[in-house]
Amino acid sequence: METGHVTFDRVTKQFDTLPVIAEPFSLSIARNEFIVFLGPSGCGKTTLMRMIGGLDTPSSGNIRLGGEIVEGPDWRRGMVSQSYSSFPWLTVAENVAFGMRYRKDLSAEDKLKRRDHYLKLVGLEEFADTFPNKVSGGMRQRVAIARTLAAGSEVLLMDEPFGALDALRRESLQVELRRLQRQDAKTIVFVTHDVDEAAFLADRVVVFSKRPARITAIVDVTTQIGPERTIALRESAEFFKLRTQLLQAVRLSGEVDE
Ligand SMILES: Nc1ncnc2c1ncn2[C@@H]1O[C@H](COP(=O)(O)OP(=O)(O)O)[C@@H](O)[C@H]1O
Numbered sequence: 001m002e003t004g005h006v007t008f009d010r011v012t013k014q015f016d017t018l019p020v021i022a023e024p025f026s027l028s029i030a031r032n033e034f035i036v037f038l039g040p041s042g043c044g045k046t047t048l049m050r051m052i053g054g055l056d057t058p059s060s061g062n063i064r065l066g067g068e069i070v071e072g073p074d075w076r077r078g079m080v081s082q083s084y085s086s087f088p089w090l091t092v093a094e095n096v097a098f099g100m101r102y103r104k105d106l107s108a109e110d111k112l113k114r115r116d117h118y119l120k121l122v123g124l125e126e127f128a129d130t131f132p133n134k135v136s137g138g139m140r141q142r143v144a145i146a147r148t149l150a151a152g153s154e155v156l157l158m159d160e161p162f163g164a165l166d167a168l169r170r171e172s173l174q175v176e177l178r179r180l181q182r183q184d185a186k187t188i189v190f191v192t193h194d195v196d197e198a199a200f201l202a203d204r205v206v207v208f209s210k211r212p213a214r215i216t217a218i219v220d221v222t223t224q225i226g227p228e229r230t231i232a233l234r235e236s237a238e239f240f241k242l243r244t245q246l247l248q249a250v251r252l253s254g255e256v257d258e
């Protein structure tokens with residue numbers, strides 16, 4: 001089997017006896033590829049992400065990162081989850097800096113620069129000294145995103161990270177995330193149930209069925225709309241065509257008749 005940066009090899013998962021991923025799941029994700037998992041709520045997307053992150057283990061099969069089987073959490077795989085995972089006893093700026101605690105290769109000055117850069121990127125520079133419980137849920141989510149980006153993990157695992165954000169902030173973070181991924185050569189696995197978001201961000205979209213999850217389609221996005229993603233692209237005919245194709249794949253996967 002071909003080995004990518006992240007490789008799923010015949011992975012299944014059940015909780016007690018209830019299958020979540022019933023059909024063995026195999027997928028090879030290339031280095032610097034932006035993969036989006038698109039599927040209905042409850043199908044098993046978070047479970048898959050937790051397994052890549054080493055927070056849960058497959059019932060059979062394995063997941064490898066750069067050839068090594070994933071056996072536990074590791075800073076090379078940074079997780080941004082759908083719940084707001086900031087530390088309440090640290091300020092917003094300290095939360096972002098916390099992501100770099102394992103980076104012995106960075107000087108204290110570089111860490112401060114990175115911290116401030118990513119705070120600004122997510123629009124939180126004015127809240128640097130505020131505690132997370134004093135800002136909105138959407139802002140806490142931006143803290144978690146900034147922390148993971150600042151850490152510089154090779155693989156970013158993003159589980160519906162923009163779900164709680166308003167439309168404009170969401171759009172600008174999508175553009176920014178895509179730019180960052182191309183610039184910093186990141187492998188990203190991103191979960192969403194939003195067809196537009198999947199089409200805009202992905203190199204490839206993996207469409208899942210309802211639980212128990214199986215892959216119903218893999219749509220190659222970059223061959224259709226190219227690697228460059230700008231706000232203007234959303235208005236284009238190619239984007240519309242791609243979106244329609246993804247919607248059809250989602251319908252076929254059985255989400256709509258729920
Ligand atoms: N720790 C667990 N124990 C038992 N069932 C679980 C556990 N975690 C998730 N599930 C169940 O597995 C299914 C998939 O959940 P999840 O991966 O969170 O789906 P998604 O992220 O696609 O919404 C759901 O039916 C959920 O209730």
Ligand SMILES: [Mg+2]
Nearest residue numbers: 045046082159
């Ligand atoms: Mg989920």
